[in-house]
Amino acid sequence: DTGVSQDPRHKITKRGQNVTFRCDPISEHNRLYWYRQTLGQGPEFLTYFQNEAQLEKSRLLSDRFSAERPKGSFSTLEIQRTEQGDSAMYLCASSLGFGTSVQETQYFGPGTRLLVL
Amino acid sequence: DQQVKQNSPSLSVQEGRISILNCDYTNSMFDYFLWYKKYPAEGPTFLISISSIKDKNEDGRFTVFLNKSAKHLSLHIVPSQPGDSAVYFCAASAGLNSGNTPLVFGKGTRLSVIA
Numbered sequence: 001d002t003g004v005s006q007d008p009r010h011k012i013t014k015r016g017q018n019v020t021f022r023c024d025p026i027s028e029h030n031r032l033y034w035y036r037q038t039l040g041q042g043p044e045f046l047t048y049f050q051n052e053a054q055l056e057k058s059r060l061l062s063d064r065f066s067a068e069r070p071k072g073s074f075s076t077l078e079i080q081r082t083e084q085g086d087s088a089m090y091l092c093a094s095s096l097g098f099g100t101s102v103q104e105t106q107y108f109g110p111g112t113r114l115l116v117l
Numbered sequence: 118d119q120q121v122k123q124n125s126p127s128l129s130v131q132e133g134r135i136s137i138l139n140c141d142y143t144n145s146m147f148d149y150f151l152w153y154k155k156y157p158a159e160g161p162t163f164l165i166s167i168s169s170i171k172d173k174n175e176d177g178r179f180t181v182f183l184n185k186s187a188k189h190l191s192l193h194i195v196p197s198q199p200g201d202s203a204v205y206f207c208a209a210s211a212g213l214n215s216g217n218t219p220l221v222f223g224k225g226t227r228l229s230v231i232a
Contacts, residue, residue: 042222
């Protein structure tokens with residue numbers, strides 16, 4: 001078990017460009033979460049998947065953001081037409097949830113740091 | 118409106134002494150609480166958790182206390198070690214009450230353990 005991995009670790013882009021991040025969860029985990037963290041703040045929830053179904057999206061997830069988890073394994077987060085305000089650390093987490101048991105622990109990856117110039 | 122609050126941005130403790138990090142929450146639907154530790158340029162690392170049916174959970178040097186009536190939890194680290202120096206985040210979820218699994222985080226407390 002290698003834990004949650006994210007790629008790339010760092011991304012610098014120009015305003016208006018599209019970027020895509022990848023997250024590979026812990027292999028047997030069925031739930032996958034995306035969070036965003038800005039300086040001086042705690043992580044803020046963006047969206048989450050149970051297997052391949054996207055079950056919830058935060059108000060923070062504008063129309064320029066889209067996330068997929070096509071086969072219930074890895075996930076991608078795409079930001080279109082990036083803005084300077086998108087600069088942040090994007091964190092992925094995964095967990096193993098059973099049915100209505102929702103008190104599961106989420107394990108985080110190392111994050112992708114995005115800088116929009 | 119912040120649902121999880123960590124009112125102390127920073128804390129300094131002498132090596133070997135106890136570190137106490139505090140967290141308050143406002144949402145009575147929260148029923149599962151976690152502490153994460155974060156080093157710069159890394160993701161949060163899970164430390165310890167507690168369910169709302171308990172008031173204490175212990176794991177080695179780390180103990181979490183939950184006071185539901187006060188909507189307050191604390192993390193005790195004893196003895197503190199220089200390697201404990203990091204930012205500590207308190208997080209909460211309302212899983213059993215609403216099926217809502219995403220975590221709500223506080224802003225973090227930076228702990229410095231001085232040798």
